[in-house]
Amino acid sequence: MNNLGKVLNHKKLNDEKVLVAYLVAGDPDLESSLDLMHLLVEAGVDIIELGVPFTDPIAEGPVIQKAHDRALKKNTDFKSIMNLVNKFRISNPQTPIILMGYINTFVTNKKLINMKDNGIDGVLVVDIPGEFNLADYEINNKKIDSISLISPTTSDDRIKTIVDQSSGFIYYVTLRGVTGSSHFDKSEIEFNIKKIKNLSNMPVMAGFGIKTTEDAAVLASYSDGVVIGSSIVDLIDKNSDKKDFESVKEYVTDIKEAISQ
Amino acid sequence: MKSKDLPDKFGFYGEYGGKFVPETLMFALAELEETYKSLRDNNEFQTEFYRDLSQFVxxxxxxxxxxxxxxxxxxxxxxxxxxxxxxxxAHKINNTVGQILLAKHMGKKRIIAETGAGQHGVATATVAARLGLECHIYMGTEDVRRQSLNVYRMKLLGAEVHAVDSGSATLKDALNEALRDWVTNIESTYYIIGSVTGPHPYPMIVRDFNAxxxxxxxxxxxxxxxxxxxxxxxxxxxxxxxxxxxxxxxxxxxxxxxxxxxxxxxxxxxxxxxxxxxxxxxxxxxxxxxxxxxxxxxxxxxxxxxxxxxxxxxxxxxxxxxxxxxxxxxxxxxxxxxxxxxxxxxxxxxxxxxxxxxxxxxxxxxxxxxxxxxxxxxxxxxxxxxxxxxxxxxxxxxx
Known part of the structure; x- marks a missing residue:
């Protein structure tokens, strides 16, 4: 069992909600990313989602788009992201790391993903059709889970197919829109997550658009955990000048507390 | 397989094509494909399309x-x-005349499109105006500058032109932004792609209308x-x-x-x-x-x-x-x-x-x-x- 499986099992046994945090690797630079990964774990993050920057991130709102651009300006590529993961693993062998990004860079760098013991526990490719398996694209690493998105517009038939092709957990997209949008339909979210849980034993995380502790608490009550992305990326950007990320830590700590109640 | 019979049922031309989009869009692509297939061989639809091509274009x-x-x-x-x-x-109007009929049949009230030179934007704004539909055009800021005549034409036609500043501020980035709009407004909006690009079924639909x-x-x-x-x-x-x-x-x-x-x-x-x-x-x-x-x-x-x-x-x-x-x-x-x-x-x-x-x-x-x-x-x-x-x-x- 990989780190991800262990953490998810542990959380389930203890009836605890999972906190997943997203940041873009290389924003504002790789050294800061390393510091931020440790800081997030200290603040109570259970799973780290590392965004792999891409020139054309069509599922991202402006906040994360700009983070992708900043990381690319620093020449962040797959290889340097793998180095970042290796450095993180020196002092933290246990926190699951998921790479999240777009299929073109994942296919181009499949050798790095397929490498043994590379410290990665899961991949989430935003623009791969849910009915396909990553193995169809020669991304095939037994230690790495393939996490899929299910959205409010996913049909019941597709939910079944997607669940069959996925492992780790299901990422439920809480709204129609790009990352960082707002406007939740809470009853729809509750209804859809129940539906997914009827078809699968996997945990379901809710993400896209969670900003406040209130959002996080409500969505955590319907799901097994929440994913926080744009708000963290925004705080990272606002504090990149001085590289003092204390406010990121405070924000994440508050979210953790909100979902733990 | 003969090229004439392509794409296959997954939207591939050999190894090319497909539907590599975020999950939220998959339902809209399926809906579009279903509508198109039901209308493609429908006499009434074809008559309407060819009448518009003859009398309007x-x-x-x-x-x-x-x-x-x-x-x-x-x-x-x-x-x-x-x-x-x-x-x-330009040829762009052949495709927009066809796609707006699909939008009409699907009951969509809001039209979006990307444009580079502005020809597709103008052609889209034109057919939207004709049906009285809300229209939003995404265009890179660099293209807004070098194709200002077409920007003005789109505005005359009642479209809202959104200048896209991200990335290289050209056609590619306009397409990114249009896709993001579509993900956000998926139920109300029809996206008229302007070329034989994008996820299946668009390359097929745009080809067929231009054929x-x-x-x-x-x-x-x-x-x-x-x-x-x-x-x-x-x-x-x-x-x-x-x-x-x-x-x-x-x-x-x-x-x-x-x-x-x-x-x-x-x-x-x-x-x-x-x-x-x-x-x-x-x-x-x-x-x-x-x-x-x-x-x-x-x-x-x-x-x-x-x-x-x-x-x-x-x-x-x-x-x-x-x-x-x-x-x-x-x-x-x-x-x-x-x-x-x-x-x-x-x-x-x-x-x-x-x-x-x-x-x-x-x-x-x-x-x-x-x-x-x-x-x-x-x-x-x-x-x-x-x-x-x-x-x-x-x-x-x-x-």
Whole structure:
């Protein structure tokens, strides 16, 4: 069992909600990313989602788009992201790391993903059709889970197919829109997550658009955990000048507390 | 599998094409495909489409013998398929007239589109105005600047033009932004993609609506020179005008199909927009196709004098035709395009769009390989009024 499986099992046994945090690797630079990964774990993050920057991130709102651009300006590529993961693993062998990004860079760098013991526990490719398996694209690493998105517009038939092709957990997209949008339909979210849980034993995380502790608490009550992305990326950007990320830590700590109640 | 039967049920042309989009869009693509398939062979729908093409667009477009251009090269007879004479001035209207009918049948009240040169934006704003639908056009800020005439036209037609500042601020980024809008407003909105690009079923739908050009050409060729053309030339950015004129001819092996890409500052400089000539297979905007990308899979910047060809990808069916050797893809650079632009103006009294001028520019290399008993056809995809400012700037003229 990989780190991800262990953490998810542990959380389930203890009836605890999972906190997943997203940041873009290389924003504002790789050294800061390393510091931020440790800081997030200290603040109570259970799973780290590392965004792999891409020139054309069509599922991202402006906040994360700009983070992708900043990381690319620093020449962040797959290889340097793998180095970042290796450095993180020196002092933290246990926190699951998921790479999240777009299929073109994942296919181009499949050798790095397929490498043994590379410290990665899961991949989430935003623009791969849910009915396909990553193995169809020669991304095939037994230690790495393939996490899929299910959205409010996913049909019941597709939910079944997607669940069959996925492992780790299901990422439920809480709204129609790009990352960082707002406007939740809470009853729809509750209804859809129940539906997914009827078809699968996997945990379901809710993400896209969670900003406040209130959002996080409500969505955590319907799901097994929440994913926080744009708000963290925004705080990272606002504090990149001085590289003092204390406010990121405070924000994440508050979210953790909100979902733990 | 024969090219005529493509794409397959997953939306692939061989290894190219597909639906590589975020999950939220998958339902909308399925809905669109279902609607299109139910209407494609429906007589009423076809009658409505062809009536609009005839009475609103002004089809069929003429096939015109370019006598002085033919004499200039002294080789094959050169014929021009005059898509520049369509309402709104380019082939783009064929596709928007068709897609707006799909939108109407699906009950969508809000229309979005991306545009590069602005021709697709104008064609979309035009059909939306005609049906009284809300219309939003995404356009890179760089293109808003160099195609200001078309921006004003879109506004006159009641569309809201959104300047896109992200990335390279050109067509590729406009497409990104349109996709983001679509994800957000998925239930109310119909996205009219302007080329044979994007996720399935778009490359198929846009091709089919544009194929009216090739279908007309079959009849006109027989009537005017008594046989099939020996070769058909068309410029290729995303590739919709080329696909529209090529498609009905794919099964006629004797007809050479030649696409001309934008070599920008020259293929060797890397500053161009010619993925079929100097790219590798990759995935952008929902489809696998030839793509300008670096070793780590990032999409490269493009350069071309023409906003409409300034795109790092190309329609998946062109990639298939290239690999099958059924079509050839050449490239001409900006300075060759400027020369051709002048030549066509002076010899034929026709002001071609800079995109279209790429196809004309390739004649310099191509014509010497032809003979006098042959007939070749150039798809004059659009007229060049929109490019007057760019040309004046290139030549240092203050208008």
């Amino acid at each position: 002004g089809r069929p477009s003429p096939l015109y013998f370019a006598k002085r251009l033919t004499d200039h090269y002294g080789k094959a007879s050169i014929w021009l398929k005059r898509e520049d004479l369509n309402h709104t001035g 009216v050009v090739g279908k007309e050409l079959i009849d006109q060729s027989k009537e005017l020179f008594g046989k099939m053309p020996d070769a058909i030339l068309a410029c290729v950015g995303g590739g919709s005008n080329a696909m529209g004129i090529f498609y009905p001819f794919i099964e006629y092996d004797e007809v050479r199909l030649i696409g001309v890409e934008a070599a920008g500052e020259g293929l060797k400089t890397g500053n161009h927009a010619a993925p079929l000539n100097d790219g590798t297979p990759g995935i952008l905007h929902g489809a696998k196709s030839y793509l300008m990308q670096d070793e780590s899979g990032q999409v490269k910047g493009t350069a071309s004098i023409s906003a409409g060809l300034d795109y790092p990808g190309v329609g998946p069916e062109h990639s298939w035709l290239k690999d099958q050797n059924r079509a050839q893809y050449a490239a001409v650079n900006d300075s060759q395009v400027v020369e051709a632009f002048h030549l066509v103006n002076k010899l034929e009294g026709i002001l071609p769009a800079l995109e279209t001028a790429h196809a004309f520019a390739y004649l310099e290399e191509f014509m010497p390989t032809t003979s006098q008993d042959e007939h070749i056809v150039i798809n004059v995809s659009g007229r060049g009024d929109k490019d007057i400012n760019t040309m004046a700037e290139v030549e240092g003229i203050d208008l």
